[in-house]
Structures are given as C-alpha cells and as structure tokens.
Amino acid sequence: MSILSDAMQIAVEEVSRxxxxxxxxxxxxxxxxxxxxxxxxxxxxxxxxxLSARALENNKVIALFMPEKDSSPxxxxxxxxxxxxxxxxxxxxxxSPTLTALGCYDYMAEAIxxxxxxxxxNQDKVKLVLPDNLxxxxxxxxxxxxxxxxxxxxxxxxLSPHAYLGIVAASNMKQRVRMLSLYYHAEKHNYAxxxxxxxxxxxxxxxxxxxxxxxxxxxxxxLYKSQVYQLARYLGVPQGIIQRTxxxxxxxxxxxxxxxxxxxxxxLLDKIWLGMNRGMSADTIAKDLDLTVEQVRRVIADxxxxxxxxxxxxxxxxxxxx
Amino acid sequence: MSEIENRILQFLAENFVxxxxxxxxxxxxxxxxNGMIDSTGILELVxxxxxxxxxxxxxxxxxxxxxxxxxxxxxxIRRKQDLQ
Numbered sequence: 001m002s003i004l005s006d007a008m009q010i011a012v013e014e015v016s017r018x019x020x021x022x023x024x025x026x027x028x029x030x031x032x033x034x035x036x037x038x039x040x041x042x043x044x045x046x047x048x049x050x051l052s053a054r055a056l057e058n059n060k061v062i063a064l065f066m067p068e069k070d071s072s073p074x075x076x077x078x079x080x081x082x083x084x085x086x087x088x089x090x091x092x093x094x095x096s097p098t099l100t101a102l103g104c105y106d107y108m109a110e111a112i113x114x115x116x117x118x119x120x121x122n123q124d125k126v127k128l129v130l131p132d133n134l135x136x137x138x139x140x141x142x143x144x145x146x147x148x149x150x151x152x153x154x155x156x157x158x159l160s161p162h163a164y165l166g167i168v169a170a171s172n173m174k175q176r177v178r179m180l181s182l183y184y185h186a187e188k189h190n191y192a193x194x195x196x197x198x199x200x201x202x203x204x205x206x207x208x209x210x211x212x213x214x215x216x217x218x219x220x221x222x223l224y225k226s227q228v229y230q231l232a233r234y235l236g237v238p239q240g241i242i243q244r245t246x247x248x249x250x251x252x253x254x255x256x257x258x259x260x261x262x263x264x265x266x267x268l269l270d271k272i273w274l275g276m277n278r279g280m281s282a283d284t285i286a287k288d289l290d291l292t293v294e295q296v297r298r299v300i301a302d303x304x305x306x307x308x309x310x311x312x313x314x315x316x317x318x319x320x321x322x
Numbered sequence: 323m324s325e326i327e328n329r330i331l332q333f334l335a336e337n338f339v340x341x342x343x344x345x346x347x348x349x350x351x352x353x354x355x356n357g358m359i360d361s362t363g364i365l366e367l368v369x370x371x372x373x374x375x376x377x378x379x380x381x382x383x384x385x386x387x388x389x390x391x392x393x394x395x396x397x398x399i400r401r402k403q404d405l406q
Contacts, residue, residue: 131381131382131384137382137385138385138386139381139382139384139385140354140364140384140385140386140389140390141361141364142361142364142365142368142381142384143361143365144381156381158365158368158379158381158384159365160365160369161362161365161366161369164361164362164365165362301354305354308357309357309359309360309361310360
C-alpha cells in the first residue's frame with residue numbers, strides 16, 4: 001500500500017467522535033431536541049443520517065427527501081432504503097411546484113435557449129460539464145452545456161458567460177428551496193439542520209451559498225470523500241448507495257460530480273490533496289501514486305484555483321466594526 | 323504594444339480589475355495565480371476572443387498556455403488569425 005493510501009485510512013473510532021460531537025452540539029450548544037437531514041440517496045447524506053441516528057437516537061431524527069422534476073428516479077428508493085436501514089422517519093416534500101411558481105424551470109429554459117435555440121424541456125436533457133479528466137489534459141475549467149435528445153448525437157458547446165450565469169442562478173434555486181424546507185421542518189420540531197457537506201465540497205466550493213451550505217452543523221466537513229466511503233462501510237450504509245456514482249442530481253441529464261466539477265477520480269484527487277496538505281513534494285506524491293510530476297502539479301494547481309476563487313462562498317456576511 | 327494586446331488590456335480593465343490596476347499588470351502575469359479569473363472569467367475570456375476577433379474556439383484549446391496571461395492570449399489569437 002502507498003504512504004498516501006495508508007494515511008487516508010481513518011479509524012473506526014471516528015464514528016464515536018463525530019456522534020459525540022453531534023450530540024453535544026445539538027443538545028447542549030444549540031438546545032435543540034433533534035435533527036433534520038436532507039437526504040438525496042447519495043453517500044454523504046446517508047452517512048450523516050446514520051451518524052445522527054446514532055448520536056441523537058433515531059426517533060429524534062427526520063430524513064427529508066426533496067425531489068424535483070430533474071431528480072434521478074433512483075434517488076427516492078435509495079433515500080427510503082437508508083431511512084429504513086437506520087430506523088428514521090422519512091418525510092417526502094416534492095419541491096417542483098414551488099420551483100415552478102418561482103420561475104426556476106422557465107429561467108433555466110431561457111438560459112439554455114441562448115445556446116440551443118431549439119431546446120425543448122419536455123424532450124431534451126441537459127447537463128453542465130467541465131473538460132474531461134484533468135490527469136490526461138491540462139485544460140482550464142471552461143464549462144460546456146451538453147444537450148441530449150433521443151435519436152440524435154449528443155451536442156456539446158462552450159457556454160456564453162450570460163447563459164452560464166443564468167443556468168447556475170436558476171439551478172441554485174433548487175438548493176435554496178431545499179434549505180427553506182429543511183428549516184421549516186427543523187423549526188416545527190425544535191430541531192437543528194444537520195448539513196451533509198464533505199471536505200471536497202466545502203473547501204473547493206462545490207455547494208450553494210445559503211442553499212445546501214445553509215445548516216447548523218456539518219459533521220463530515222473535515223472528511224475527504226474517500227473517508228466518507230470508509231465511514232459508510234463502518235456504519236452499514238446500503239450497498240446500493242455506496243456503489244452509486246456521485247451525481248449533482250440537479251440537471252436533467254444527470255451529470256456526475258467528477259464531470260461537473262472535480263475532474264479527477266476521488267480516490268486519486270483526495271490522496272494528492274492529502275499529500276499537499278502534509279507538505280509532501282509533487283515529486284514524492286507522484287512516486288507514491290504512480291503518476292507523473294506534471295499530473296500532480298496540474299491537480300494541485302486546480303485545487304488551489306478552486307479554493308481561491310470560491311472563497312466568497314465560505315465567507316459570512318461582512319460588517320464594519322463599530 | 324500592438325492592437326491585440328491593447329484590446330485585451332481594455333477588456334481586462336472593463337471586466338476584471340480596476341482600471342488603475344491594469345497599469346500594474348505584467349504581460350506574463352498568470353491570470354489564474356493572481357486570482358483574477360474564475361470559472362465565469364474563463365468563459366468571459368473565451369467569449370471575448372470569439373466575439374472580438376472572429377475566432378472559433380474548441381474546448382481542447384482552452385489551455386493555460388493559450389489563456390493564462392496577456393502575452394499567451396495575444397500569441398494564441400495571432401496563431402488562430404494566421405490559420406484563417
């Protein structure tokens with residue numbers, strides 16, 4: 001095993017440490033009587049649900065599933081399975097009517113039509129993607145819009161800045177409506193909202209400010225995605241969730257997190273990042289992971305760039321001192 | 323300074339930095355390393371080049387060697403213009 005593979009392993013005691021932390025913060029610090037977790041059928045929310053059920057007792061936890069019309073049809077069954085596995089009540093709140101009323105889908109279609117004027121929301125599927133694997137090519141993070149329609153080849157075009165901002169602003173409404181719903185259920189029960197962001201999402205800016213970034217505590221924010229998988233195995237998260245490819249579950253064509261944002265398989269990305277955080281040289285990391293120094297430097301540059309340019313997302317409202 | 327560099331500087335001043343900062347910007351200074359360009363900024367640069375210089379850009383050409391400084395970008399635009 002490589003040095004970095006070994007260093008990425010977390011002890012099973014991490015489960016108790018996080019559970020205690022959740023319990024102390026929810027009950028002692030925030031004086032809440034339980035927790036609400038937004039579940040998506042993905043690995044992060046499954047792990048947070050399992051940890052919360054262990055920390056707070058399962059009858060003081062609500063799993064809130066909030067699908068909308070672009071959500072994957074598989075998500076609901078997986079969300080129900082994980083809630084059942086940990087004995088937690090599942091509440092389903094379909095948010096498409098709210099998003100429709102807010103104009104989310106119309107705004108989205110309007111922005112997409114700037115790139116594909118013949119776009120039809122009832123027959124076409126779209127997704128945002130970055131260039132393929134960063135390990136193979138040093139291309140910059142330029143977003144393209146992929147359009148899929150039955151019976152014709154997939155189309156892919158670089159987005160205009162105006163269309164890109166329009167699509168992001170519209171799709172971010174989904175996460176913000178979910179936060180609103182989470183806080184409704186939390187306040188109704190005097191519970192806290194327990195967030196599901198991991199280290200990759202938080203530090204590299206893969207979240208929506210005041211959307212999925214809006215929570216009272218974030219128990220897995222210190223963990224690399226690879227470590228979240230380790231916890232999932234310790235906790236007995238259903239195999240269907242562990243084996244599912246992480247997706248954004250935001251765009252109709254179902255983009256994976258790797259093609260939408262991270263550009264490198266989590267297994268390698270996390271080890272390179274860990275090596276960088278431990279002060280290892282690019283040369284040492286490359287040897288340890290059987291990569292070229294150029295590949296490691298490229299991934300590190302991308303990590304640093306994403307951290308730098310998303311600082312705004314992690315900044316709380318600024319104010320002057322009196 | 324040629325017209326291409328001038329137009330790039332003008333674009334940067336209008337979109338990315340305060341106009342007085344443009345004078346301090348080195349022609350080989352990395353847009354990425356100085357934090358000037360994010361994911362929206364890259365798209366703005368691509369759109370600017372396509373729109374202002376009539377060049378069609380493929381995703382595979384959006385590389386640091388073509389887009390990461392004033393000199394890189396100007397050289398890329400000249401190469402593309404020569405091919406047209």
